Amino acid sequence: MNFEAVIGIEIHVEMKTKSKMFSSSPNYFGASPNTLxxxxxxxxxxxxxxxxxxxxxxxxxxxxxxxMEIDHTLYFDRKNYFYSDLPKGYQITQNDRPIGKNGYVIIDSLDGKKKIEIERLHMEEDTCKQLHLSTYTLLDYNRAGTPLIEIVSRPDIKNGYEAMKYVDKIREIVVFSNVSDGKMEEGSLRCDVNISLRPVGESKFGTKVEIKNLNSVSNVQKAIDFEIRRQSGILLSGGIISQETRRFDETKKETVLMRKKTDSVDYKYFREPNIAPIYLSDEFVQKAIDTCLPSLDQKRDYYLSLGLNIDEANQVLLSFEMSNYFDKLIEGKKYVKTLWNLLMGEVLSYLNKNEIEINDFIVTPSNLVTLASLIDSGEISFNQGKKILQEMVKNDDDPKKIQEVLGLKQNSNLGDIESFCKEAIKNNPQSISDYKNGKDRAFSFLVGQVMKLSKGKVNPQLVSKVMKELIDKE
Amino acid sequence: MKEVTLELLKQCANNLLFDMDQEQYQTLLEEFATLFKQMELIGKIEDIDSVTPLTFPYPCQSYLREDIEGETLTLEETLKNAKEVEDNQIKLPKVVL
Amino acid sequence: MSYLDKTIVELHELLLKKEVTPLLLAKEAIEKAKKDPNNAFETIVEKEALEFASSLKECEEDNLLWGIPFVCKDNISTKDILTTASSEILKDYVPVFDAEVIRKLKDKKCVLIGKTTLDELAMGGTGTTGHKGVTYNPYDPSKTCMIGGSSCGSCASVAASIVPFSLGSDTGDSIRKPASYGGLVGYKPTWGKISRYGLFPFAPSLDHVGFFTRSIEDGAILLNALQGYDPKDGSSLKDHDEDNLKNLKNGVNGIKICVFKEIIDSINDKVILDAFNKSIDNLRSKGANVNIISFPKELLNAIYPTYMVISCAEATSNNANLDGIKFGPRGEGNTYQEVMMNSRTKGFSELIKRRFVIGSYSLFKENQEELFLRAQKARHLIVNKVNEVFEKYDIIYSPCVSKARNPIKGGIDDKLSSTYLIAENHLAIGNFGGYPSLSLPIGMDDGFPFDANLTGRVFEDSLVFQVGYALEETLGYKNLSIEKVVK
Structure with missing residues (x-):
């Protein structure tokens, strides 16, 4: 018998606002316990x-x-349950009227583009953080009240690969709209998967199993693929799937039982009586949309229009922060290729080597742009530029000053260049005739000879130009 | 509706994380009987289903709060009412996942 | 010489003339509070009160509340002052912030003397269920008749002239009904007009912060000080802060007042009915149009169960934070569930537990339609009908209670009778629709005072005070207190 998987995903995203969802205490990660x-x-x-x-x-x-359809009136509800990490004994959420409903995203599945429908998006608040020690638990309320959005998909996802693509797409959206860090490993994007199997062609759903604690996009895929194999195995051998919550064990690469589900919990939802309806004007909603940062796709199109190729564009877009830095570099739409080369080459390897985030990179975009202008104008060579950059990362000094101090300058004096060229021509008569017989490589060889003679200090573009003129005259 | 029995009431109370003694559950059972009679009268009101459930007394509205960092409590204020504290955190018996 | 049987207005005159100082008033109030025989106090804040009162030197002429002592119901948060809600579960809880109303009164230089008893967590109407036991009616030396609740201590201390005003809270009638047993002006505002920030919630959609005074004018002065938008309270009203003193003395000529026949019919007590009828005559003589009209009895009968279901449901959720973990006495236990279970089992009295179970049961998915949502629909029907009445009338006028003396033991048995369902519970209409609602004394029954109630349209708190003022003038029960009556 063949089975198909029915997979729904609930994603919780921690928002990086300045203050909390329902209180004005600061909202950030990493402060010492109970100070926010x-x-x-x-x-x-x-x-x-x-x-x-x-x-x-x-x-x-x-x-x-x-x-999604966006509700212009906000209502909140209480979800009532007791747990050690839930300070109020209820969570304020949007059960009845989620702010967003009936949406979708398009993902690249193994069979091409696929539409995954999304049932709802609602706002709610996070619980406090529990530190589980050997014999007791400590409670830190810094996280209590962190704003969350929960995104609930319809069960359109069929396998681990699609799930991975879906979660990655959501992550990309919340990161590039500057809503969240989207870091699964830090818990700012959390993902619960519901999965059931049924024989192909059957319309009834099978028993649902929930998988929690998935801390990376690739684990989402691995956990689901494992779970499909596990459940098929049980069903094929005549067994029954029991309703339970499982978690993914990273070392064993399999899902393991957390707890059996008994009766579903009755959360006794009712409208939050301390928040009267909030009416959002059309202008407010439109402005929120219009002032949203560009999506990854929009950014990519823009980079392509400035002359990057698709691989180059995608490379910058791997990191939201990196692309934001790049956006500042290319505000003037100049030296784009050189800036890309500097950023993804020297700068990136410097950051990686020293374990620095781009947001903490000392060099201001304007100084890096100056450096690129020096390179592109022929004032210095790219290699000289790299040397200057090695100094810039120390104090963010003006690259022109560093250039002066280091005495790095490309010789563009036509007289000097001509005499180097003449010497090279004199020394290499064979190359001249090779070039005249159509061997282009001979020309490069001659230019190389000039660079050698000048110890690399002359401007290669000018050398080419002068050399060509001299040979043509012969 | 769920039938109200002593067992159910005990289960309800325990779900709310408290307990009562047997006599008190009995009183509660009687209280429910009175409440159901009173609620029955409401059920008989002719146009009871012609209106929506009302949460707020009159058409009113709340406003959004600007996203600005406000004041925080000091550690002393946050923790002074808690009975068991360790490393500036509230201590509980180990919570089993 | 005693000063505290005077009104705020009278005290302000004396303070201006320096006949008395805030310190002297505070000292007298504290002396009286210490000797209080009615069990009205949870805490007396002697040190803080005397310190603050001695810092007040120059009377502010335009601030009628300058230097006036007051007390506050113990379910209103006071920074660094024990706040128990008269419940064991909060018996050691010391808040780290002031309620907005407390902040405002501090700004006005009022002097907080103490925190007063209530029915546990404000869930009760008898003044008997707080963790310190029964709070007594100052008018009853035999201590057999109730002062009512839940704001029992705040009512008793103003009636006993310990202070000229007090803060309370009102979810069903918890200010306006005890006001009747204590012969006081008791008021709750339009929902949202006075900030609830810092009020321990019972049922937020019905909860109000309000106050007791001994005159209508004092009430209007207090409302002026306490009203106003508060961004910390999501239900706070914007742009409704008129001066409540401005039209106070404009009389009732042409004001349209109605009385529900069904409420009158549910009351048998002749003294109450006579006094009430006389007060109607007084209103008419001042030019008001008073009509007796009919209101659907089935809706009046629905008030009490509607109130019970909604308030218990909201309450069970509001009080889920009381678990012994963050504050309050912590129970023993080897798991967090045991800790919470023991804290809550020990911390709540039986009555509270029963109400929580009723509320929780009403919210279960399979019961909501027939209980919680049905009660919310009944609330909607009642409010719609009352709003229809308000299309024709400015004020709804009614007696507050079915009799002046309500015995603590052996009250009304028949919980399905009109006397119980209507006469004793109709004031919750004011909470259902968030209407401004004011009780004021209209008579005495053999040494026991009783009130009638004026309820107006939302936002028209000023008009309610205006009518109250005119009525007070015709009746002669202004500034009633135990000292005056007994003397």
């Missing part, structure tokens, strides 16, 4: 939630990028 806390985050009696405007703008932007 306001009375609401501790659920002290009498505190009341207020809705973060930027979180709403972010939710609108992502909804738009996911081609």
């Amino acid at each position: 806390v306001s009375p609401l985050d501790m659920a002290f009696p009498g505190t009341m939630p207020t809705v973060n405007k930027q979180a709403v703008i972010n939710a609108i932007r992502v909804s738009n990028l996911l081609n």
Whole structure:
């Protein structure tokens, strides 16, 4: 018997707003425990939630990028349950009226383009962080109230590869719209997978298994592919799939049982009575959309229009931060290729070697642009440019000053160049006749000889020009 | 609706993370009987289903808060009401996943 | 010489003339609070009150509240001052922030004397269920009749003239009904007009912060000080801050007032009915149009169960934060569930637990339609009908209680009777629609005062005070307190 998998994915995205979803305490990762806390985050009696405007703008932007209908009236609901990491004993979420619904994304599946439908996108708040030690647990409320968006797909995904592509697409969207870091390994993008199998042609769904704790896009794929094999095996041998929650064990590369699911929990949802409806004007929603940063596709098109090839463009776009730095470099639309070469060559290897993030890179874009202008104008060679860059990373000094200090200058004096050229011609008569007989390589050889004679200090473009003129005259 | 029995009430209470004694569940059972009678009267109101459930007393609205970092509590303020604290965090018996 | 049986307006005059100082008032209030025989206090903040009062030197002429002592219900958050909600589960909780109303009164240089008892977590109407036991009615030396609740301590301390005003909260009638047993002006505003930030929530869609005073004018002064948009409260009203003193003395000529016949019919007590009818005559004599109209009885009967289901459902969720982990006494246990279970089992009294179970049951997926959502629909029908009434009338006028003396033990047995369902519970209409609602004394029954209630359209709090002022003038029950009546 052949089975098909029915896969739905719920993605939680932590938003990188300045303040929390319902309180104004700061929202960032890595502060020391319980220092980013306001009375609401501790659920002290009498505190009341207020809705973060930027979180709403972010939710609108992502909804738009996911081609969703956007609700212009916001309502919130309470999801009631007790857990050690849930300060209020309920979570404020949007159960009844998600801000976004009925959207889709297009992914590249193994059979070409495929549309994955998305049921809903809603805003909610994160829980506090638990540190599990050997005999006890410690609670840090810094994360309590971090704004989240949850994106729920319809069960259109059929295999691990599609799931991987889907999660990657969502990640790309939230990262490039500047809504989230989208770092699965740090938990700022979290992914729960629901998966069931049914015989091909059957319309009834099989028993659903949930997979949690997937901390990378590739693990999403591996976990699902494993789970499909596991469930098919059980079904083929006449077994029954039990409703359970599993997690992916990275070392064993398989899913393992976390807990059996008993009756589904009744969350006793009801409307949050402390937040009256919030009416968003059409202008507000439109502005949120219009001021959204360009998507990855839009950026790629732009880079191509400036003369990069597709591989070069994709290379910059691997990192949102890198592409943002590149955008600053190419604001003047000049020296694009040279800037790309500098950034993806010297700069990137410097960053990697020293484990520095591009956001912490000391060299200001304007100085790097100056360097590129020196190279492109022939003032210095590319290799000289690299030498200057090695100095720039120390103090972000003006490349022109460094150039002066190091005495790096390309000789563009026509008289000097002519005399070098003449000497090269005199020494290599065979090459002249080879060139005249149509051997282009002979010309390059001659130019190379000039560079050698000048110890690399003359401008190669000018050498070519002068050499050509001299040979033509002969 | 779920039938109200002593077992169900105990289960409800335990779901809310507290317990009561047997006598108290009995009182509660009687209280439910009265409430159901009263709610029955509401069910009989002719146009009860002609309206939507009302959460807010009158048509009102909330406003969005600007995304600006506000003040935070000091560690002392955050933790002074907690009974067990270690390394500036609230301590609990180990939470089993 | 005693000063605290005076109104805010009278005290302000004396403070201006320097006949008395804030410190003297604070000292007298604290003395009285310490000797209070009615169990009205959770905490007396002697040190803080005296310190603050002694810092007040020059009376601000345009600030009628300058130097006035007051007390506050113990479910309103006060920074660094124990706030228990009269519940064991919060018996050691010391808030780290002030409620907005407390902040505003501090700004006005009012002096907080103490925190007052309530029915546990404000969930009750008898003044008997707080963790410190029964709070008594100052008018009843035999201590058998209730002061009512849940704002029992705030009501008792103003009635006993310990302070000239107090803060309370009102979810069903928790200010306006005890006001009747204490012979006070009791007021709750339009929902959203006074910030709820810092009020421990019982049922937010019905909760209001309000106050007790001994005169209508004092009430209008307080409302002026407490109203205003608060960005910390998501339900706070913008742009509705008129001066409530401006039209206060404009009378009732041409004001349209209605009385629901069904409410009157549900009351048998002759003293109450006579006083109420007399007050109608007074209103008419001042030019008001008062009509007795009919209101659907089935809707009035629906008020109490509707209130129970909605308030218990919201309450079970609001109080889920009380788990012994972040604050409050922590129970023993080897797992977090045991810790929470023991904290909550010990921390809540039986009545509270029963209400939580009722609320939780009403919210279960399979019960919501027939309980919680049906109650919300009933609320909608009632509010729609009342709004229809408000198309023709400015004010709904009613007695607050079915009798002035309500025994603590052995009250109304028949929970399906009109006396119980209507006479004793109709004030929740004000909470259902968020209407401004004001109780004021209209009579005495053998030494026990009782109130009537004026409820107006949303946002028309000023008009309610204006009508209240005119009525107060005709009745002669202004500034009632135990000292005056007993003397």
